[in-house]
Amino acid sequence: MALLEVKGVTQVYDGVTIIEDVSFSVEKGETVCLIGASGVGKTTLFQVLSGLIAPASGVVLLNGENVVGKTGKVSYMLQKDLLLPFKTIIDNVSLPYRVGGMRKKKAREKVAPYFEQFGLQGTEKKYPGQLSGGMRQRAAFMRTYFFGHELMLLDEPFSALDEMTREDMYAWYMRIAAELNLSTVFISHNLEEALTLADRILVMAGRPGTIAHELKVERDGAEGDFTTSQSFAEYKKALKEYLK
Amino acid sequence: MCSPLRKKLLNITYKVVVPAAFIGLFFLIWEIICLSGAVSSLILPTPAATFKAFFTEGDLIMKHTGITLLEAVCGLACGVAVGFALAVLMDTFKVCGYGFKPLLVITQTIPTIVIAPLISLWMGYDVKPKILLVALTTFFPIAIGLADGYRATDADMTDLMRSMGANKWKIFWFLKFPNALPNFFSALKISTTYAIVGAVVSEWVGALGGLGFYILRLQRMYAYDAMFATIMWVIILSLLWLLILEIVKRCVIRWDKKEN
Structure with a gap:
């Protein structure tokens, strides 16, 4: 059974159909990329998958369970890093545990050993405003990981x-995804990024x-570096064709 | 290129020395005007006489300070509690947001000096009506400040909290309230100054003690030097409150100072 199955999802806003009959599945440990022009409905689809909005029709099955309109079932990282400026990095990262009802001390103890793995050692007591863009993104990713759900x-x-x-x-990301056996769906506008990270690319259009x-x-x-290989160039060309 | 030490010295000069010099200059001009005889010392005592009166009347000023502070602190505490509750209601229920706002604005258009005699008439001359009046003058900035702070919460951050499975209460506690803290402290600064002024004004219209009551008594006795000393003390009290508040704010809101 696939980890995620999306069947015939359609979403309508103010009488305008944004996405229509979207269906796909994601296997455990797979990285899937969604690409497509701006406004095609990629973020809307993510909002449906995360349960933030309920679709007009269709179902979203996670391990066979219908999660339509249910939040807190998948780990969701939004477009911006959205680190809370008033919390230290360790408190930002442990926020999913705090929301789950865990005490602050226990939540900090749970996340502290992972800082090195995520390349954030020494940033525990800093505030987001003190970190570089890359570090902030890692912190946001680490927080997403601690949502603790199978799908990101x-x-x-x-x-x-x-x-x-x-x-x-x-x-x-590739190292950490392999280490933690992550199942991920990510949105990108960058073809090279999609080809570098994803096992499968879904092109949204229309x-x-x-x-x-x-x-x-x-x-x-x-052979050698995939990003400089002939097949990488061919994949890129194919994607460009799809996006025309 | 400024060296760090020079920069620090310049900073201290602009923030401490220059304001202190201007205040000193103000008192000097006041002293000269009084000593020149341009204004009678019976109407306007010299700063030196005011300073002297502060020490001769010190015990009485302190006694009345205790009463005024009690009214101001209790009133401000009530005002903050009511303002906080109203802001939560206005943020949680749309109908409260639209319904309360005009009422809140109306309460602030009534001058304190007009409503104070009425409240004294209803509640007597002890500290209770003063506490009520201070609460009435201080809750408004808190309610509006906090409500604006809650409303300014990033919608994406709210979505993020929801995606974690957070309910309304958790979104409030972990996101909205800390996000509104800078607004809260700005509002509290305004309310703090209102609290002292409100307590003093409410004592004018009928009281058994307090700095407002004492100022009125000194005025009737033509003891203008002691009266000016008490007024100066009210100013110092307000400034001390603001200073304490700034220290508390810096302890609570630590993230602003640490931004790159």
Whole structure:
């Protein structure tokens, strides 16, 4: 059974259909990327998957359970890092536990051992305003991880970062995703980012938006660095065609 | 290029030395005007006489300070509690937000000096009506300040909390309230000054003690030097309150100071 199954999801705002009959599935340990033009309904789809809004029709099954309109079932990282400026990094990261009713001391103890793994050692008592963009993004990602759910939804997780930091973050993300066996759906506007990180790419297109194409990324055949390989260039070309 | 030490010295000069010099200059001009005979010392005592009166009347001033402070502190506490509750209601229920706002504004258009005799008539001349009057003058900035702070909470942050499974109460406790704290302290600064002024004014219209009552008594006795000393003391009290509040604010809101 797939970890996530989305079947025929349609969402309407003020009489306008934003997404229509969206269906796809995500397996355990898989990284899936959603790409598509602005306004095609990617974030709306994420809001449906996270339970923040209920769709006009369709179902969202997580491990076979219908989670339509139910929040707190998936780990969701929104477009901005959204770290609370008035909380230290350790309190930001442990927020999911605090919301779950855990005492502050216990919640801090739970997250403290992970700071090194997430590359955030020494930032525990700092405030978000004292961190660089990359560090903030890692902290937001770490907090998302502590939602503790099997599926992570990341809405343009690296879009606010500069090119160099983004490259570092890709390597870091791939290492951490493998270590923690994460199942992730992320939104991106960057084709190279999608091809570097995702096992499968879903292309959203049309008005109303729907899944128009699907691309499975096979890295095994590529020699050396995948991002400089012939197959990477071919995948990129195919994606560009899909997005036209 | 400014060295750090020079920068620090300049900072101290602008923030401490210059204001102190201007206040000193103000008192000097006042002293010169009085000594020149341009204004009778019976009407306007010199700063030196005022300073002297503060020590000769010190015991009585302190006795009445206790009463005024009790009224101001209790009134402010009630005002903060009511303001806090109203802000929560206005934020939680849309109908309260629209319904309370005009009523709140109307309460603030009634001058304190007009309503104070009525409250004394209803409640007597002890500290209770003064506490009520201070509460009435101080709850408004708190209610409006907090309600604005709650409303200014980032909608994406609220979505983030909801996606964690947080209910309304948890969103309030972990997000909205701390987010509104800077607004709360700004409002509290205004309310604090209102509290002392409100207590003194309410004592004018009928009281058994307090600085307002004492100022009125000194005025009737033509003891203007002691009266000026008491007025100065009211100013110092207000400034001390603001100073304490600033220290509390810096202890509570630590993140602002640590931004890059």
